[in-house]
Every structure is written in C-alpha cells, then in structure tokens.
Amino acid sequence: MTSLVALLVLLPAGPPQAQDVTPATPLTLVSPDGRRPVPTTIVSGRELIALTDIASLFRVLVREDALAGGVTLSYRGRTIVASADRPMVSVDGRVVTLPSPVVRSGGRWLVPIEFLSSALAPIYDQRIEWRRTSRLLLLGDVRFPRVSATVEAPGPPTRATITITPATSVTVTAEPGRLLVRIDADALDLAVPPAGAGLIDRLVAGDQPNVLSVGLTPGAGTPRATVTTANNSTRIQVEVPPESRVPGPESRVSGSEPRVPTPESRLPSPDSRAWHTIAIDPGHGGNDVGVRSAGGAEEKALTLDVARRLRTLVETRLGLRVVLTRNDDRAPSLDERAAVANNGKANLLLSLHVNGSSAPSQAGAEVYLLQPDREVEAVARPASAEAVALPVLGGGVRRLDLIPWDLAQARHLDDSARLADVLVEELQRLQVPMGKRPLRRAPMRLLAAANMPAALIEMAYLTNPAQHDGLTNDEFKTRVAQGIFSAIVRFRAWSEEHAP
C-alpha cells in the first residue's frame, strides 16, 4: 500500500504558538499495527491537530495554496479542500461542517479533531473512528469494543452488569478470587468504575489486552455469569453470592445449575474450530454504482442496505463478528475486499449484488460460485500446495502451506458448492423469486481470492419493473437478508459438524 500512496508534505513546520496548550491526556491512535500517541493542541478551548501530523499518520498528500489561502488534502484521487478561519471543508465536492474553524497558526495548519471522523473518514479506505470519551482514534479493522460496567446491587448477592458494544464473543471463567471476562477483541475500550461494591472488590483490565478482571472480596462465593446479546451489545450479568458453607472451589451455588462458564460463554475462542467471523461484501460503491435503474436506483446503495440488515441479524442472533468490506459509499478494489475477509480470518464470505439485463422480463435471484480453471483445479488437488517449514519459538518447526492469493478459493470449492446449494434452498424457502438457473458457476474475480467458503448472490434484477419495486421496498430487502441469514445458520451447523 505504501507504494501506492504518495506522501508529500509541503507545509512548513513551525513551533506552536505560545498560547497553545497540550491536553492532559494524549490522544491515542489504535490500528492493527499497534498504538501510538497523536500530538494535539488546545487553542481557545478547542482541541486541534496539525495537518502535518495527519499527513504522516494517514499517508495523505497535503498541499498549501498560498494564493488562495487554503490547503488541499489528497488521498487516492479524492480531495479535501479547507480554507483558513472557516468552520467547514469541501470533501470531494460536498461541504462538511466542523465544530470550529480551520486555523493557520505559527506556520501550521490546524483542524479540529473531529475533522478526522467527519472529513477524512469519508474519503479514506479504512475505518476511522473517533472516541471522544476514551480519547481513542481507531484506524482500520481493529476489534476494540467499548466495555462498561455498573454494580447494580451491593447485596449480597452482589449484582453487576458488564456491557460490550458492539456485540462480541466472550468467554467467562472463574478463578480463585476473581472472574475473568475474555473478549474476542484486539483490545478493550474500558469505561468501568475502578472501585467495586459489596462482594466485588474492583473491575480492572486483566493481564492481557482483551481481558477484564472482576476482583472479588475474601467473603465472596463462586460467581455466576449469564451472557446475552441484544441491540448490538453483549451483556454479562454477574451475580456474586456470599461464600458457601460447603467449602471447596468446585462447589456450586446451585447443585443442578452449571456455573461459569455458562452455555453462552462457550462462544468461539480464537483457537476453537467454532465460527467467529463472517465477511459480507456489499458490491460496488463510490464511482462504481453497479446496475442503475431507469428510475435512478443504484446497485451500490441496495447492496450496502441489505449487507447492514444481514450484519444486524448475524451479530444479534448468532453473536458472531461481522466485517463489511465497505460500510459507506466507497469503492475498495476486489483484492482489498478479499483482504478484509482473509485478514479477518472470516469463516465465510458473501458478496451481495443486484443484477441487470437488457431483457426487462429477466428476473430472479442467482447464486454464483467459482468456476475453477486448470490452475485452480491443480491447487485444489491434495498436497499440491508448496509448503515451507518455519522454526517456532521454543523449538520445533511449523509447516506453512503457500497458496497463491489468486488461487485461495481452490481449497474451499466443495464447501462453497454446499454453501451455494443452501443459499438457493433458503432463498426459495423464504419465497424470494429465483432465476431460471438459480445456481451458476463462473470465473468470479472476488471469489477466486477468498480463502474460505464463498459465494456471490445476485439478489434480484433491478432492470425488471416488479423486482425494482421490490428492491426499493423494506419488506423484500428484509426477506432477502433473512433468507441469507437462514442459509448461514444451516451452513454453519453443517460446517462445524463436518470440520476435520
């Protein structure tokens, strides 16, 4: 990526003005590469960040236009134009307001910190999320859920609720003197009260970045945890009874009820065979609108709409992590989309599309899977991949199979065929109109690079008048999302049952 992005900073770097103040708590950028502080300054009560720092952090090109009194940021052909002393910028031709003006101070251009999420994020090809309370700037596909906690009743029994947003898989385990909540994330955005109450001594970060530790007082018994998922949040209700009269760490609060880990808490852990992530690809985006109807409806908007509905279903009802290859109106390349799924180690990739035809009568959903060519078939044969042995820490070697990126789907052709069958069956069951040949094989570019079972779904024909009306109708889009969701549930069960 570095080679594709020009980094050129033409701005003079000068010292901040004397009245500038550095915030007490520094801003932290969190990305898959790690954490790093981001220098900011407070001018007239507003926190500002220098464009020079934005240029180096985000690899954008910054050019000052001294004559016009403005500055231009460019990233992969998209631009932001800002002018001094104006609380707004032009983002790819669209005006975006800022909470305070852009400032030219001490030889530097400074913008409000909100510039990153409201102006830069729309043209950037990775997620940029600004969390004001925790002073975190999230960049890219980092799993960094917010974790809050409240002690609702000191008791005994002491009751507390831990809320994780977005919904995330968790594993809860009891250890002597504490309860450990292990969250399927890269790190945690903790907003918990340091002091506990009743039989809970304290809630603090655990010894690993994705663990919350609930410390118990000496008189606490064995705690019980119940995990539920709703409204895109995972809630863990913890109940800590007083110490039982029957001693022993294995004693149960209730003889017939299982203690922690609860059934819900046996959700996927990173090393388990169980499913943890689903990748959904809303087709097209940005300047690539896909199929456009005579009435102006565009494929790129419809695919994103259904993808979001499907994500909500999967997150809230299955508790699985969902990664979208795009979550706004941008056009990542097909390799970048495949990379989101592959790097996210998704168990499944579904690419959503809407079809078009010059025959207005043509209608119905179609499911595509990869038609392998000779090269793909060669890789699909057992023991055909190149392998290397790498030494591992502590001795021994680890065998790695090397599969060309373009041929990643080769090992998943059978599973993808099963997935496609299930998709057709479930869409039919949900009475989604299907095409004359609802299942097709073709050399689909995105699917070839997917290192997991994958299929492409053409949900309907936007060029068919009746289907056009359906696609612009909430009921139809929800039905399609429900059909795909049902297929995911069936395929997941089949996949876990047939896992080697």
Next chain:
Amino acid sequence: MSMRGWWLLFCGGLSVLAFIAWTIARTDRSATSESTDSSVATATAAAGETAHIAATVFFGSPDGQALIPVRRDVPLAGNIVEQGRQILTAQLSEAAPPPYLGLIPAGTTLRAFYLTERGDAFVDLSPEVVSSHPGGSLGELLTVYALVHAVTANLPAAKRVQILVDGKEVDTIAGHVDLRRPLTPDASLVRQSGSK
C-alpha cells in the same frame, strides 16, 4: 447417296459429338470450382467482389440467459490474425437481429487482436466496453463469453482468449468476471437458436 452427301453427314455428326463433349467438359469444370469454394468455409465471390466467409457471432437469447450463435458473412482475410480481426469487428458492430439481445456495449471497438503459437488469443477493446457496460453478473458473463466464443468457434487455432481494455490487462469489465487470465469457451452458456 452421293459422296458429297456422305461427307456432309460425317461432318455434321462430328460437330454434334464435339458439342456434346464440350458441354460435358464445361459441366465438370463448373462442379469442381463450386466444390473448391465450399471447402474454404463457404467463401463466395463474384468477379470483382471481395470474397467472404460465413462466420459465427454470438448474441443474447431473448430471455437473457444464454448465448445464441448466428451466422454472418465477413470478408475473407489473407491470414488467421486478420481473419480474427474481421470476425471480431463483426461481433462488435453487428446489431442483434430480433428477438436476440446485443451483448456488446455501444461504442466498443477493436483496438487489436493477437494470437500466440500456444493458442492464446488477445482481444484488445476500446474503453467503452467498461464505461458503457450496464453491469450485472450475467450480463458481464455473456459479454465476455460472446467474445471468447466468437474467437474460438471460428478460429480453431485459438484455444483460449484473454480480453484487454485499452491495451492493458484488467480485473473485470463490470466488477464480476475475472479477466486476468485467458478464458476457455463455456459450452453451458451456448444455446442453439430454437432450443429452449
């Protein structure tokens, strides 16, 4: 009958026999010529006209589900590469006869055509094939394979076809079908006219 009479009778008979022999010889020569013409893919030409061959080009079936082969006269070329150019020009420019559907985006032209000794053909198209394509997986699939089949159905030396756009390799035409490698024909996409 006098000697002169016998002589006249002999000359008349000889003339009749010569005429019959000439007629038979002319008929044979005509038949040989037609047979030769039909052996070069039905090439035809009257005196002073360009010779043509009947080539197969592909349009969309009325239901938009498949490719339909249709015979078209194209100029007979001096070599196989030039013949490929003529066939592709017909594929790109011919309007679809009703009730069939056109599959090539309007304005698309052929920039170049190459054929390697290994049987890989390269079809270099103008950018309109991308910019004017209406989109959709099946539509893109039929556009791509209309070109693949137009080459391989008419030129036995061509085994695989790679599509280039504006002289460069491309990922896809409309975001779906992989064009990074040469494609082989897909018979499952072809339906004979009249069949369902």
